[in-house]
Amino acid sequence: MISAENPYTTVSVQDLLTANVEHSSAFDLIGYLSQRRDMVxxxxxxxxxxxxxxxxxxxxxxxxxxxxxxxxPILCIxxxxxxxxxxxMALPTAxxxxxxxxxxxxxxxxPAMDNDDLRRGKPTNHKKYGEDIAILAGDGLLAYAFxxxxxHTPQVPAERLLQVVARLGHAVAATGLVGGQVVDLESEGVGxxxxxxxxxxxxxxxxxxxxxxxxxxxxxxxxxxxxxxxxSQYARNIGLAFQIIDDVLDITATGEELGKTAGKDLQAQKxxxxxxxxxxxxxxxxxxxxxxxxxxxxxxxxQAIPLMALADFITxxxx
Amino acid sequence: MISAENPYTTVSVQDLLTANVEHSSAFDLIGYLSQRRDMVxxxxxxxxxxxxxxxxxxxxxxxxxxxxxxxxPILCIxxxxxxxxxxxMALPTAxxxxxxxxxxxxxxxxPAMDNDDLRRGKPTNHKKYGEDIAILAGDGLLAYAFxxxxxHTPQVPAERLLQVVARLGHAVAATGLVGGQVVDLESEGVGxxxxxxxxxxxxxxxxxxxxxxxxxxxxxxxxxxxxxxxxSQYARNIGLAFQIIDDVLDITATGEELGKTAGKDLQAQKxxxxxxxxxxxxxxxxxxxxxxxxxxxxxxxxQAIPLMALADFITxxxx
Numbered sequence: 001m002i003s004a005e006n007p008y009t010t011v012s013v014q015d016l017l018t019a020n021v022e023h024s025s026a027f028d029l030i031g032y033l034s035q036r037r038d039m040v041x042x043x044x045x046x047x048x049x050x051x052x053x054x055x056x057x058x059x060x061x062x063x064x065x066x067x068x069x070x071x072x073p074i075l076c077i078x079x080x081x082x083x084x085x086x087x088x089m090a091l092p093t094a095x096x097x098x099x100x101x102x103x104x105x106x107x108x109x110x111p112a113m114d115n116d117d118l119r120r121g122k123p124t125n126h127k128k129y130g131e132d133i134a135i136l137a138g139d140g141l142l143a144y145a146f147x148x149x150x151x152h153t154p155q156v157p158a159e160r161l162l163q164v165v166a167r168l169g170h171a172v173a174a175t176g177l178v179g180g181q182v183v184d185l186e187s188e189g190v191g192x193x194x195x196x197x198x199x200x201x202x203x204x205x206x207x208x209x210x211x212x213x214x215x216x217x218x219x220x221x222x223x224x225x226x227x228x229x230x231x232s233q234y235a236r237n238i239g240l241a242f243q244i245i246d247d248v249l250d251i252t253a254t255g256e257e258l259g260k261t262a263g264k265d266l267q268a269q270k271x272x273x274x275x276x277x278x279x280x281x282x283x284x285x286x287x288x289x290x291x292x293x294x295x296x297x298x299x300x301x302x303q304a305i306p307l308m309a310l311a312d313f314i315t316x317x318x319x
Numbered sequence: 320m321i322s323a324e325n326p327y328t329t330v331s332v333q334d335l336l337t338a339n340v341e342h343s344s345a346f347d348l349i350g351y352l353s354q355r356r357d358m359v360x361x362x363x364x365x366x367x368x369x370x371x372x373x374x375x376x377x378x379x380x381x382x383x384x385x386x387x388x389x390x391x392p393i394l395c396i397x398x399x400x401x402x403x404x405x406x407x408m409a410l411p412t413a414x415x416x417x418x419x420x421x422x423x424x425x426x427x428x429x430p431a432m433d434n435d436d437l438r439r440g441k442p443t444n445h446k447k448y449g450e451d452i453a454i455l456a457g458d459g460l461l462a463y464a465f466x467x468x469x470x471h472t473p474q475v476p477a478e479r480l481l482q483v484v485a486r487l488g489h490a491v492a493a494t495g496l497v498g499g500q501v502v503d504l505e506s507e508g509v510g511x512x513x514x515x516x517x518x519x520x521x522x523x524x525x526x527x528x529x530x531x532x533x534x535x536x537x538x539x540x541x542x543x544x545x546x547x548x549x550x551s552q553y554a555r556n557i558g559l560a561f562q563i564i565d566d567v568l569d570i571t572a573t574g575e576e577l578g579k580t581a582g583k584d585l586q587a588q589k590x591x592x593x594x595x596x597x598x599x600x601x602x603x604x605x606x607x608x609x610x611x612x613x614x615x616x617x618x619x620x621x622q623a624i625p626l627m628a629l630a631d632f633i634t635x636x637x638x
Contacts, residue, residue, distance in 0.1 A: 056493045056501040107458060112450035131431035132504055135454065139426060139461065140497040146465050147488025150481045158477035162469045165484050169466025174375045178459040182375045185451055 029309040040073040043095050047148055059129040059137040064102045066120045072097040072209060076217035078306040079231055085221025092152040093164055093220060096145035097213050103138040104177055110134060156220050164216045171212035180204025193271030207239035230296045237293035241286040242314045247272035248282050286315050348628040359392040362414050366467055378448040378456040383421045385439045391416040391528060395536035397625040398550055404540025411471040412483055412539060415464035416532050422457040423496055429453060475539050483535045490531035499523025512590030526558035549615045556612035560605040561633045566591035567601050605634050
């Protein structure tokens with residue numbers, strides 16, 4: 001979580017937007033994040049009630065409701081608002097994104113994959129419910145994500161919703177996070193992973209869904225082609241920055257701070273940005289990417305402040 | 320596969336439809352199935368080309384292109400035609416259904432689930448590619464199924480396609496095959512599984528996707544509420560008949576005939592219909608269900624002949 005003492009998140013946004021800011025009060029990112037997160041948590045809680053057979057609903061909820069930054073849903077809502085849409089229009093897709101993200105975490109943690117025991121400070125899904133239920137909880141969340149947004153989205157024409165369905169499918173399939181995870185697994189223990197392979201892994205494993213979060217938000221509100229492209233570019237940049245910071249935190253943060261096992265990458269001999277560039281250069285690159293991301297959106301003035309601040313949040317975060 | 324010597328599939332359809340049949344020539348089910356299967360195989364083959372990272376595309380194709388009856392796609396196309404739609408309208412959803420079905424087979428075969436080594440006469444996906452890739456191949460197929468139908472379906476209004484997305488999601492999630500598999504796993508080795516539990520398992524584990532196959536086909540063509548309900552009822556009946564025959568075949572057929580390990584249910588102490596009713600009564604129940612299924616569609620006359628014949632095919636099959 002971002003610390004209240006860190007002035008970085010508001011100051012740099014103000015610097016960038018001096019010409020456009022109409023109100024002199026600084027944007028309250030912490031309040032914004034906390035309000036949006038509560039909204040998403042409430043919607044997620046309602047989305048999956050526990051019915052027979054209870055075990056699978058409990059397993060899905062166990063990982064879905066385990067906290068987390070809710071970054072993807074918040075990005076989706078912010079992009080929808082940037083494009084003139086409402087929170088209500090974006091909320092079901094926002095929830096679907098979090099269901100899909102949770103699916104990917106549950107499956108990535110499995111013994112056959114990254115074999116992790118701890119996630120968000122709690123035993124991983126398969127440690128709690130068994131491997132069989134964990135696999136099925138992931139499958140259930142993925143399938144339900146599509147049903148949920150198709151059924152519950154208000155005020156969005158069906159054509160746009162279908163584009164969102166297609167975009168989400170593309171972001172998860174072998175063209176997206178599944179493909180990224182495959183190359184990540186293949187690269188484990190291989191000494192000479194190139195920068196282009198590392199970029200492929202992260203552009204797909206984490207980048208594709210982050211990009212889909214922003215782009216689907218804008219799609220829901222009927223954004224024009226230029227805005228969709230700017231949103232894509234913004235998201236690609238913050239996605240990569242997010243991953244670089246993730247790699248850095250894996251080295252510098254404690255397990256307690258992360259809520260998961262620290263130092264896993266080193267242990268698994270995973271290629272990471274710090275292993276290629278070192279920590280200071282990795283941090284510099286992440287900051288540069290965030291600046292590039294923000295530059296894409298300056299054209300939209302004050303409307304873009306939340307997405308600008310979210311970009312800063314990514315490099316400032318401690319977990 | 321149905322044998323050419325078995326006259327059952329055409330005779331009973333003729334008996335049922337005597338009043339409606341305009342042409343005296345018997346419906347050529349074997350030719351129909353083979354033609355539709357080829358069509359689906361061609362579309363599936365084109366749907367997933369092998370690109371980087373090749374391994375995951377090969378793994379998805381390995382299970383997707385391993386043969387099988389393509390029953391779900393054929394049911395979808397037949398229902399679309401019953402409702403006045405075209406093959407082209409149904410083909411992308413038909414392929415999506417087969418991708419989803421294949422995902423469920425890959426995940427069900429995993430060591431943490433049914434732990435099967437053989438499927439359709441070949442090593443299971445995880446035996447060939449490893450557990451990690453098998454899990455990801457399933458995830459990739461499931462996500463791609465939604466993208467594929469959203470992008471590739473021609474001449475269907477977006478509203479209808481969204482209904483199809485919702486229906487498919489519902490059929491796979493905890494409300495469908497995932498829920499059925501959970502109860503199936505929970506019931507393993509439990510001596511006193513009731514008929515209602517067994518019915519729940521199969522209505523969800525295999526029934527939900529079969530029902531979705533028929534209903535989505537009709538939805539694509541804009542079927543009215545009565546036809547959708549008749550299609551649902553038809554599909555629920557043949558779905559259960561299909562499962563009863565599956566259980567019977569697990570006992571009576573050889574592994575070679577099935578293309579998978581025979582006698583697995585007995586070995587795993589799984590509750591089955593033959594274990595509750597015995598084999599002759601199970602066969603009688605299956606035939607009765609098929610008759611009920613066919614009765615739902617007699618109102619549609621000769622238009623329903625393919626679905627009638629498909630219902631017979633289910634009880635006559637040997638694998």
